[in-house]
Amino acid sequence: METDCVGPRKLGDLQLKIMKVLWARGRATVSEVQQDLDGAKALAYTTVATMLRKMESRGLVRHLSEGRTFIYEAAYEESSVSKNMADDLVERLFEGRLSSLVSHFLSTRDVSEEELDRLEKLVRKSKRSKGKQ
């Protein structure tokens, strides 16, 4: 599991959903992706196939053949993509300040108490591990 940095900073809606399916399943055929994908409006089989091919040419996924069937898998880890996309946004929007993002969230959304607890714990833990470093 290499550090395999880099990776995409932006993914379209469909592309991200497809990646999620692949991350969840490890590897999947076109029809498996298609099935896992549908929520309400099912996409045509060929739509999914085409998207996968485009994504492959962009290096987001790769495939191996099993008989005449393609088995796709993600070319990047989920954490790496999430990181990049989140970084990108915080960069573009808040000049890289995580606290600006959070403050924004806290002031514009109704964050539940459990969420707040989780957050507090996270920050504390992070501070601790930072302190003794």
Next chain:
Amino acid sequence: METDCVGPRKLGDLQLKIMKVLWARGRATVSEVQQDLDGAKALAYTTVATMLRKMESRGLVRHLSEGRTFIYEAAYEESSVSKNMADDLVERLFEGRLSSLVSHFLSTRDVSEEELDRLEKLVRKSKRSKGKQ
């Protein structure tokens, strides 16, 4: 300054930069935007003008004429756009869980101690105000 909710959930790079210029200046002509915009590679005047026209047709900005010159201004507040974009990402990436986002950041980036302090204060404050509600 109405609550003017809604607003765009996604903005391209250039569009966001233009919005930032408008937010910073309040209102601006095409050439003002063009000037404020440049960082390294300057864009053609017409590029900026075209983009502004496209953005206007999408409702992101509006203009008023002063003589034959257009004065543009943002049609949405910065906070509202930031919120939408951030919400969109957290939705797409972390199923809406702010803590997942933060945890992600804390574990993948080197967040400074000051940032951590800021964060802790933010969360505490938010918890307090929530408690007595």
Next chain:
DNA sequence: CATAATCTACTACTTTGGTAATACTACCTA
């Protein structure tokens, strides 16, 4: 007045994402 500078309007082109129909091929089954 003539000409240069400044504006908007229009047109155009390239990518990328999304969506899908068609076509062709291989395989399975009655």
Next chain:
DNA sequence: TAGGTAGTATTACCAAAGTAGTAGATTATG
């Protein structure tokens, strides 16, 4: 073996973002 089924390949469209040239009008200036 004939026909449906399941796969990939090819082709096509549309919309949005980004970039910019050209045209035409207006204003300022020498």
